[in-house]
Amino acid sequence: MRPTRALVFAAGKGERMRPLTEHTPKPLLAVRGKPLIAWHLEKLAALGVLDVVVNTSWLADRFAPALGDGAQWGLRLHYSHEGNQPLETGGGMLHALPLLGDAAFIAVNGDIWCDHDFTSLPDQPAGLAHLVLVDNPGHNAAGDFALSGTQVQSDGETRLTFAGIGVYRPAILARWRDVVGETVGAGQVPPRFKLAPLLRAAMRADAVSGEHYRGAWTDVGTPERLAALDAGQ
Secondary structure, three states, X not given: OOOOEEEEEOOXXXXXXXXXXXXXXXXXXXXXXXXXXXXXXXXXXXXXXXXXXXXXXXXXXXXXXXXXXXXXXXXXXEEEEOOOOOOHHHHHXXXXXXXXXXXXXXXXXXXEEEOOOHHHOOOOOOOOEEEEEEOOOHHHOOOOEEEEOOEEEOOOOOEEEEEEEEEEOHHHHOOHHHHHOOOOOOOOOOOOOOOHHHHHHHHHOOOEEEEEEOOOEEEOOOHHHHHHHHOOO
């Protein structure tokens, strides 16, 4: 059974994108005539996803006027507001979990653009997560993780960059406190922590699968990358 719920990370402040993000959240910046996040929503709807949670913080009040309730895509949008301080990827996912339910779900970074066909994602991760990896761009030459067959590992000879697209089981968060400990933000309510340490812990247990996607992908992290993407470069 394919996931029917998804999370789009959209809470970041987009500091490297200023001045563009002073009045517009990065996922709402336009690429080829529509907001970045709309590209994801279209793909999720085509996949059969019914409910999409959008986590928000910076300029949170701009999302509902721009996206509405999701009806234009045949979706139901739910907004998970994190307050004035974004909770990072791990904290944001944990905060959104009551809206995501108990089944596996898709999570996508709202500030990437990719022509990956979401229908090729597995219906369920074999373990706790399934990640899409891409070739390393110049701004991340060292990569993030290694791929050995279909298993993602923290280290290895051939490292790739995490595309910001994955399928997760809620259980990835079950022991988050044991993994992140008392790191900065983990003692806050709601807690603020990154997802990467939890993924690495799962990798040590061979519980993260992955795929190497060789199509078009952009981390829209600077105004220059946005302009190049918008121009079709």
